Amino acid sequence: MTEAYPQIDPTTFDLIIVGTGLPESLIAAAASAAGKSVLHLDPNPFYGSHFASLGPDELSAFLSSSSFPPSSSSGEDPATVSLTTRPLYSNVEISSLAPETLEEHARKFNLDVAGPRVLFCADRAIDAILKWSTNHYLEFKAIDANFICVENGKLMRVPDSRSAIFKDKNLSLIEKNQLMKFLKIVQRHLDPDEDASSKVSQEDLESPFAEFLAKIKLPPKIKSIIMYSIAMADHDQDVEACKNILKTKDGIDRLALFQSSVGRFPNSPGALIYPSYGQGELPQAFCRRAAVKRCLYVLRMPVVALLIDEENGQYRGIRLASGQDLFSPKLILDPSFVFPSQAGSSPEEPVHVFSEKAVEAKVARGICITRSSLKPDISNLLVVYPPRSLYPEQDITVRVLQLGSTSAICPPGMFVLYLSALCNDATQGKKLLNTAISAIEVSQISERNAGVKNEDAEVEPPFIIWKAIFIQELSAGKYGSICSTPSPDGNLNYHDLVDAAEKLFHATYPDEAFFPETASPENADEDNCPEDDGPLEEA
Known part of the structure; x- marks a missing residue:
């Protein structure tokens, strides 16, 4: 017909x-x-x-x-x-471990094809939405927390304000002072009323951001937080063969965006929001x-x-x-x-x-529907796995965005994880995502079994009930x-x-x-x- x-x-x-x-x-x-x-x-x-x-x-x-x-x-x-x-898509793998549960709630899911993606509260997209009065057609929810994977696979919360830095129990007093000192350097550089002598030199601005952070003697943990969880670098910046070196000027601009995003809107105390x-x-x-x-x-x-x-x-x-x-x-x-x-x-x-x-590269994307949150009592959160945090040869950042039912993208009691990583080919991309998913599953098993004797542990239903992994081509306009x-x-x-x-x-x-x-x-x-x-x- x-x-x-x-x-x-x-x-x-x-x-x-x-x-x-x-x-x-x-x-x-x-x-x-x-x-x-x-x-x-x-x-x-x-x-x-x-x-x-x-x-x-x-x-x-x-x-x-x-x-x-x-x-x-x-x-x-x-x-x-x-x-x-x-x-545009290849190597598509989709699996369902609880098809009846998924079928029961199928109409309550809104899964992003191009996730993970969020908006910084002070970025150009938000400025355009406000300037063009498109906010009348949209609602937003805050991303409640930002985590980074540190030693031994532990997820550390990223402090996003001065008060959060001093309350953070994962940072030593020396590390807190070093981070605050660095933020003051950035603040002076961005202040139009400051004298040029107190700003970052032009030579430093053109140098790799990793070299500048090392020059001011920031420890590895602080460097990783700034480089990959705030400046959002994709590639390992500490190797000579880095595919995309982040310059100090760009790194400072990204920090400025992050800092100006924190607290811009009263309903979003952090830097990131997501459309309902x-x-x-x-x-x-x-x-x-x-x-x-x-x-x-x-x-x-x-x-x-x-x-x-x-x-x-x-x-x-x-x-x-x-x-x-x-x-x-x-x-x-x-x-x-x-x-x-x-x-x-x-x-x-x-x-x-x-x-x-990035027209030479591809991006590996993953979507997982889960039965519980990565962190108790936190619905919407971002996790960054910086280079070498998942396995020694990892040279690309993996990002994971978790969203819950408060964002109206899934039914209550379920969560959606979006994963992405740049890659050269499907083999590399799938290894990055599958290793991150395995790390997440291991952390969930450890958290559920903490303090429970083996003989008392019950057989839990699978943490992930639906999963899609695919490779997307990147193209320029x-x-x-x-x-x-x-x-x-x-x-x-x-x-x-x-x-x-x-x-x-x-x-x-x-x-x-x-x-x-x-x-x-x-x-x-x-x-x-x-x-x-x-x-x-x-x-």
């Missing part, structure tokens, strides 16, 4: 966007606010594309369908170029913002071909699976689409790559007449993604502001969206 597709009217737009991921949704909202006529399509039946939050069955189906290239539907028409997709109902709420919020400005949305609408001007070979429009042709001078595709070399560029209009970050957005990156935050979306928007519309500041969005009440009771009312 042939699927019935709706006819779209009008047929000509200033901009057509395919895919409703976060970068595409940001651009759609910005272009609509600039008065452009925008058509926003998605072949999926849900918003968010590679940034969506889905149930376990939906997630499994999405990863599987995106793991192999679809058959081409290229025709003989010389005025069209077949538009195909490439697999999953990160898929973020692109949906910007789509709703765009819809207020008359952006037209159509889901379940595959695009099968590009329309090409036979005289100059340039892009003219798209052909839908319905057979309808639509026209626009500009087209933006999500990262799963193959960028066609036959169209969209010419000697007069070359295709530019605006980001080259491109722009010309046809643009493509970057794939979800390996970062914990959204900074680079927001930056990439802004660059792509300015490449498409150089004379337009990337979303001018505005009052509350028009007709916001008509959307019947929840009011913001999260931490987006500044103190």
Whole structure:
């Protein structure tokens, strides 16, 4: 039976966007606010594309369908170029140890495709949400604690304020004083009223951050906390062959972001927050913002071909699976689409790559549904396993984000763990994640059996009841007449993604502001969206 597709009217737009991921949704909202006529399509039946939050069955189906290239539907028409997709995911492994429990609560899960990911309270994404009044469509929950793995696999809580440093029982008095001294150095450097002689020298700013921390004689434990749990370095910074050296300037900037995030919102005493109902709420919020400005949305609408001007070979429009042709001078595709070399560029209009970050690497992602929290009485927390904390050859940081039912992403009594690590290949990536998962399971068994004699110990149900591990390709965005957005990156935050979306928007519309500041969005009440009771009312 042939699927019935709706006819779209009008047929000509200033901009057509395919895919409703976060970068595409940001651009759609910005272009609509600039008065452009925008058509926003998605072949999926849900918003968010590679940034969506889905149930376990939906997630499994999405990863599987995106793991192999679809058959081409290229025709003989010389005025069209077949538009195909490439697999973004590979080595997908999904297992369920309690299928009946999962089936009973299936509708209560919102699992992020591109987790783990959080927002720093003072980062660009939050500034954009507040500036563009998108917070009317969102709620947020605080990440209650931040932990780092130290010696013997122990998870140590990361102190995020002066008072927390002095209350921390894991740090000696000497270590506390050393950490406070370092934070004062950073504070003086960032203070615009301080004399240049009291700031970090230009030579030190250009040096590796690890060398600067060693120069001021910080002990290994403090160095690890600063480098991997606050500055969020991905690679081992203490080896000569470090793949991505973090400079002191960038390290200090990241510390400044962390410090300015702590306590920015009264309902979030820490530095990190997470959107209720999953990160898929973020692109949906910007789509709703765009819809207020008359952006037209159509889901379940595959695009099968590009329309090409036979005289100059340039892009003219798209052909839908319905057979309808639509026209626009500009087209933006999500990262799963193959960028066609036959169209969209010419000697007069070359295709530019605006980001080259980490395109050689991949990111290993894992999702676990668990029966209990990693830490009693803490629902939402972040754990960092720095290089060499899991095994001697580990040279990549592994991050684990735990979220509970307070974030509306799982039923009460269950938790979701998101894991990620950059990797060169699937073998390395899976080893990193599986070793971290094993360490987590061992710590849970030890905690449950603490103080219980072997003969009295009961057989416990499995800690993990559902697990997915997969490898995601990383790709940079491109722009010309046809643009493509970057794939979800390996970062914990959204900074680079927001930056990439802004660059792509300015490449498409150089004379337009990337979303001018505005009052509350028009007709916001008509959307019947929840009011913001999260931490987006500044103190």
